[in-house]
Amino acid sequence: MITITNLSKNFSDGDRHSIVLDAINLSVERGEILAVVGPSGAGKSTLARCINLLGRPSSGSIVVDGVELTGLRAAELRVARRSIGTIFQASHMLSRRTAAENIALPLEYMGVVREERDARVLELLERVGLAQHAHRYPHQLSGGQRQRVGIARALALRPSVLLADEATSGLDPDNVESVIALLRELRQDLGLTILMITHDMQMVRKIADRVARLSHGRIIESGPLLDLLVDPESQLGNLLLPSPSGEDDSIDGGGQVWRVVYGSDHVAPTWLAAINRALGAEVHLLTASIETIRRHQVGHATISLPANLPEANIRRFLSEQGLQGYLVASPSKGGREKVGERIEV
Numbered sequence: 001m002i003t004i005t006n007l008s009k010n011f012s013d014g015d016r017h018s019i020v021l022d023a024i025n026l027s028v029e030r031g032e033i034l035a036v037v038g039p040s041g042a043g044k045s046t047l048a049r050c051i052n053l054l055g056r057p058s059s060g061s062i063v064v065d066g067v068e069l070t071g072l073r074a075a076e077l078r079v080a081r082r083s084i085g086t087i088f089q090a091s092h093m094l095s096r097r098t099a100a101e102n103i104a105l106p107l108e109y110m111g112v113v114r115e116e117r118d119a120r121v122l123e124l125l126e127r128v129g130l131a132q133h134a135h136r137y138p139h140q141l142s143g144g145q146r147q148r149v150g151i152a153r154a155l156a157l158r159p160s161v162l163l164a165d166e167a168t169s170g171l172d173p174d175n176v177e178s179v180i181a182l183l184r185e186l187r188q189d190l191g192l193t194i195l196m197i198t199h200d201m202q203m204v205r206k207i208a209d210r211v212a213r214l215s216h217g218r219i220i221e222s223g224p225l226l227d228l229l230v231d232p233e234s235q236l237g238n239l240l241l242p243s244p245s246g247e248d249d250s251i252d253g254g255g256q257v258w259r260v261v262y263g264s265d266h267v268a269p270t271w272l273a274a275i276n277r278a279l280g281a282e283v284h285l286l287t288a289s290i291e292t293i294r295r296h297q298v299g300h301a302t303i304s305l306p307a308n309l310p311e312a313n314i315r316r317f318l319s320e321q322g323l324q325g326y327l328v329a330s331p332s333k334g335g336r337e338k339v340g341e342r343i344e345v
């Protein structure tokens, strides 16, 4: 379990001071997967570096499995580090060492004897599905296989917490899937607490229990994945929703455009026809995307409606269909005024 309280990190460069993390409060329960998302420069990697003790926080507290990490002395730090495994983007492997030898590195540093080390490496290779490739060098492995070596190496010292910093970036979709499946398995089998940093919203939807959004060094929104996905008011929820094919901006016509989010599991496939009938007006489906996440139906769509329909009626008919809606664009003098906001992840 990770508990972060009022964590701040400042950098100073001569007279210039920058606050990169500003009073962060976060917790990840044992066996839980928390995804941290946010735009480039938000402070995500700095947060990961504070947790795995590669960087010292300026103030605040980080407790991992009951141990306060800030303020530890060097020898104590070495011990505490064992409980935290880190997977980095495009795992760095030593090019002159085989997969097995790379995985053995942390065990060597800890002075684990040869026989025990070899047994543990074999066990780890099997766990990540690379037993056949033990003696291959990094250049003889695919990107996905190298990432699996990185995961095995992160697990070598039996950590209770895994930090994954952009663990799937640069991998092709098949390898992304296999890394996701492996992380899920590790949480299931080993009860690992996982904090992952990612730009990949699909990965978040597939694996995260909770999500936090970091911006300019602050957590500006967080919550359980499914709660966020069905909340049309949630910016983070909107970011997380599967992208519909097509873009709201490419819509022609002078009507009003609504974004519609599935608010329950019982949305009838015929909702569009039902709304057409109820409103007695032309309702056009512009974009739509539906996915089943943890056995819940999650989806959203954009629809266009005639400009003169009252908002309250539209909202009511949508809600009768188990849908939540909000106005994305409405016609204004001679043009279309954007109501919704696009944000960067």
Ligand SMILES: Nc1ncnc2c1ncn2[C@@H]1O[C@H](COP(=O)(O)OP(=O)(O)OP(=O)(O)O)[C@@H](O)[C@H]1O
Pocket (backbone or CB within 6 Å): 011, 012, 018, 020, 038, 039, 040, 041, 042, 043, 044, 045, 046, 047
């Ligand atoms: N050692 C450092 N000294 C000064 N500033 C730093 C240092 N490390 C990071 N920063 C600054 O802190 C901010 C956050 O960087 P960080 O790498 O944590 O962002 P990030 O959210 O991980 O971004 P990305 O998604 O691009 O990896 C950036 O503005 C960066 O320039």
